[in-house]
Amino acid sequence: MSDQFKPRKKYPYFAEETSVDVVNARMGGDINPRLREVMTAVVKHLHAAVKEIEPTHEEWLAAIKFLTAVGHKCTDWRQEFILLSDVLGVSMLVDSINHRRPSGATENTILGPFYVPEAPRYPPGQNICLDGKGEPMVVRGHVLDTNGAPIAGALVDVWQTNDDGFYDVQQKGVQPDWNLRGVFTTDEKGEYWFRSSKPRYYPIPDDGPVGQLLGDLGRHPNRAAHIHFIVSAEGYDPVITHIFTPDCEYLDQDAVFGVKDSLIAAFDKRTDQAEAGRLGFQAPYWSVDWDFVLANKKQVS
Amino acid sequence: MSDQFKPRKKYPYFAEETSVDVVNARMGGDINPRLREVMTAVVKHLHAAVKEIEPTHEEWLAAIKFLTAVGHKCTDWRQEFILLSDVLGVSMLVDSINHRRPSGATENTILGPFYVPEAPRYPPGQNICLDGKGEPMVVRGHVLDTNGAPIAGALVDVWQTNDDGFYDVQQKGVQPDWNLRGVFTTDEKGEYWFRSSKPRYYPIPDDGPVGQLLGDLGRHPNRAAHIHFIVSAEGYDPVITHIFTPDCEYLDQDAVFGVKDSLIAAFDKRTDQAEAGRLGFQAPYWSVDWDFVLANKKQVS
Numbered sequence: 001m002s003d004q005f006k007p008r009k010k011y012p013y014f015a016e017e018t019s020v021d022v023v024n025a026r027m028g029g030d031i032n033p034r035l036r037e038v039m040t041a042v043v044k045h046l047h048a049a050v051k052e053i054e055p056t057h058e059e060w061l062a063a064i065k066f067l068t069a070v071g072h073k074c075t076d077w078r079q080e081f082i083l084l085s086d087v088l089g090v091s092m093l094v095d096s097i098n099h100r101r102p103s104g105a106t107e108n109t110i111l112g113p114f115y116v117p118e119a120p121r122y123p124p125g126q127n128i129c130l131d132g133k134g135e136p137m138v139v140r141g142h143v144l145d146t147n148g149a150p151i152a153g154a155l156v157d158v159w160q161t162n163d164d165g166f167y168d169v170q171q172k173g174v175q176p177d178w179n180l181r182g183v184f185t186t187d188e189k190g191e192y193w194f195r196s197s198k199p200r201y202y203p204i205p206d207d208g209p210v211g212q213l214l215g216d217l218g219r220h221p222n223r224a225a226h227i228h229f230i231v232s233a234e235g236y237d238p239v240i241t242h243i244f245t246p247d248c249e250y251l252d253q254d255a256v257f258g259v260k261d262s263l264i265a266a267f268d269k270r271t272d273q274a275e276a277g278r279l280g281f282q283a284p285y286w287s288v289d290w291d292f293v294l295a296n297k298k299q300v301s
Numbered sequence: 302m303s304d305q306f307k308p309r310k311k312y313p314y315f316a317e318e319t320s321v322d323v324v325n326a327r328m329g330g331d332i333n334p335r336l337r338e339v340m341t342a343v344v345k346h347l348h349a350a351v352k353e354i355e356p357t358h359e360e361w362l363a364a365i366k367f368l369t370a371v372g373h374k375c376t377d378w379r380q381e382f383i384l385l386s387d388v389l390g391v392s393m394l395v396d397s398i399n400h401r402r403p404s405g406a407t408e409n410t411i412l413g414p415f416y417v418p419e420a421p422r423y424p425p426g427q428n429i430c431l432d433g434k435g436e437p438m439v440v441r442g443h444v445l446d447t448n449g450a451p452i453a454g455a456l457v458d459v460w461q462t463n464d465d466g467f468y469d470v471q472q473k474g475v476q477p478d479w480n481l482r483g484v485f486t487t488d489e490k491g492e493y494w495f496r497s498s499k500p501r502y503y504p505i506p507d508d509g510p511v512g513q514l515l516g517d518l519g520r521h522p523n524r525a526a527h528i529h530f531i532v533s534a535e536g537y538d539p540v541i542t543h544i545f546t547p548d549c550e551y552l553d554q555d556a557v558f559g560v561k562d563s564l565i566a567a568f569d570k571r572t573d574q575a576e577a578g579r580l581g582f583q584a585p586y587w588s589v590d591w592d593f594v595l596a597n598k599k600q601v602s
Contacts, residue, residue, distance in 0.1 A: 009552075009553045010553055010554070011553045011554050012553075013553070013558075013560050013561055013562060014390065014393045014397075014558040014559070014560070014561070015397075016394065016397040016398065019390050019393070019394050019397075020390075022390065022558060023389060023390035023558065026518070026520050026554065027518050027519055027520065028518065028519015028520065029519065030519060031517065031518055031519045032517065035517055035518070037354070038354050038356070038360070039518060041350055041353045041354050042350060042354075042389075043389055043390065044350075045346045045347070045349050045350035045353070046346070046350075046389060046391060047390065047391070047394055048346050048349075049342055049343060049345075049346035049347075050391055050394050050395060050398070051394070051398070052342045052346070053338070053339050053342050053343075054398050055339070055395055055398075056399060057395065057396075057399055059339070060386070060391075060392075060395045064380065064382045064383055064386065067368070067371075067372065067382050068372055068375045068380070068382050070368075070372060071368065071369055071371060071372010071373055071375060071382075072372055072373070072375070074369045074372060074373070079365065079369070081365045081368045081369050081372075082365055085361070085365065088324060088343075088344055088347060089315065089320050089321075089323065089324035089344065089348065090347060090348070090351055090361075091361075092315045092320070093317065093320050093348055093351050093352070094351060094356055094358065094361045095358075096315075096316075096317040096320075097317065097351070097352070097355050097356075098357060098358055216332065216333065216336055217327070217328050217329065217332055217336070217340060218328055218329015218330065218332045219327050219328065219329065251310075252310045252311055252312045252313075252314070253311070253312050253327065257314075257315040257323060257324065258315070259314050259315070260314055260315070261314055
């Protein structure tokens with residue numbers, strides 16, 4: 001360095017060894033403390049990754065181009081960065097961290113991008129399958145507290161794909177509006193029931209850079225067959241969850257890691273035509289008994 | 302889980318504790334081994350960051366929205382993800398990892414987004430400042446090998462902003478084409494020289510989400526005043542570097558961490574009008590002596 005001029009040096013220059021401290025030292029003194037905490041950790045782990053990977057300039061540029069392509073794929077109705085978070089297990093990790101429930105309460109799993117609020121409120125037993133496709137299914141159960149006491153007036157908000165593997169909102173004008181969605185209310189015994197069709201596996205949208213990445217990683221884009229639920233009641237911690245069919249070939253390899261042991265239900269195949277007829281079905285049909293257990297808000301706060 | 306059906310389970314289900322292994326176990330057996338190595342490290346460090354930060358769902362969504370905004374800001378002529386990499390010190394880290402040179406060779410620093418190949422080839426002494434703005438400057442020196450021997454026929458490719466803080470390509474039609482860019486060739490004594498104007502600090506583009514982040518972090522967007530160089534010669538490892546002025550107020554806080562001690566030059570202010578006149582300048586002018594040292598390709602392979 002020139003002797004002619006010795007600049008004041010409040011901040012250190014960059015060096016490979018001290019890179020994390022050099023970058024984090026630049027943050028101002030008067031910023032949001034949570035932002036400081038988050039960005040300190042982001043820089044630390046980001047630099048640790050770069051130091052382990054030792055990317056070439058070309059590999060770094062490939063990462064820049066990948067992230068740019070993910071961004072360019074995002075629109076008002078397509079969120080490719082959420083897909084990326086999903087397939088890298090980050091969405092499930094964030095969900096797990098935020099839903100460490102007391103033992104016995106129904107476990108959470110990811111919300112997914114296809115939830116629509118304000119679905120129709122239905123009376124008990126309503127068939128939400130409006131396109132008549134797929135194998136008929138009846139789901140019956142209770143909403144309970146962690147002591148096993150019934151919760152009356154709980155809301156059971158349910159949604160799933162049709163038998164072609166698409167949500168209604170992915171096929172506007174093709175499927176009936178609100179196909180395979182509805183909100184049910186538990187009775188004084190905490191009971192709910194509804195009719196629908198057995199869920200099937202389906203691929204997450206894989207025509208973008210995340211689908212390309214999955215392919216390059218030797219992974220498929222399929223989600224294990226499931227039904228989505230949000231179950232809520234006054235004074236209780238709401239549960240965002242799925243139930244999974246036990247016979248799906250993708251159960252152990254859900255593309256977004258949503259499966260938990262405790263969320264796999266028994267799907268009983270019933271062949272009695274008289275029973276089926278009382279439900280308005282042709283035999284065979286599927287019968288599922290499933291209880292949800294909600295933690296009191298005081299138990300999770 | 303249902304007793305009725307025990308699915309084969311090749312892959313484990315997701316759990317917070319084992320999240321990294323669960324995600325990485327999904328990669329296929331027959332994929333690009335470097336991609337496997339990179340993504341294994343990405344998932345490991347990404348999950349470590351999430352576990353340390355413990356983001357709420359809202360914070361996770363804020364991160365998704367930030368990355369989406371960065372992607373949407375990218376165009377053919379604006380690369381916001383490179384800016385993000387720059388301000389988080391990642392670009393300098395990648396540059397450092399890829400340019401661990403033998404002691405004595407000129408150090409690298411980042412290329413930046415404003416390099417344009419195929420700039421005009423000029424004879425020694427050419428003034429590359431075509432808009433006449435700023436304080437006149439002459440730069441003189443040698444290109445040497447690590448033994449101090451001159452390298453004849455080396456190319457010295459130089460570019461810088463004008464005195465308003467913009468590169469020519471940022472002000473097409475405002476600045477003359479190829480303003481403050483040129484390629485010089487060393488003579489048989491390894492010497493080069495050119496005339497220009499003293500560089501000044503300038504902000505990186507800060508009207509996007511990265512500029513917003515810098516503001517939220519209490520950081521400014523300014524780069525310390527510098528001149529860019531790519532110096533290359535047959536058989537030698539090319540150097541992508543800057544020289545910095547020692548008197549810039551942002552020297553110790555370059556927004557992209559490009560400054561290294563060894564790249565700060567002496568800028569001598571000369572007031573002799575006779576000397577200035579021989580260079581075609583009005584006094585005062587700035588005189589910079591600067592040698593570049595290239596490592597033999599065998600020294601860095």
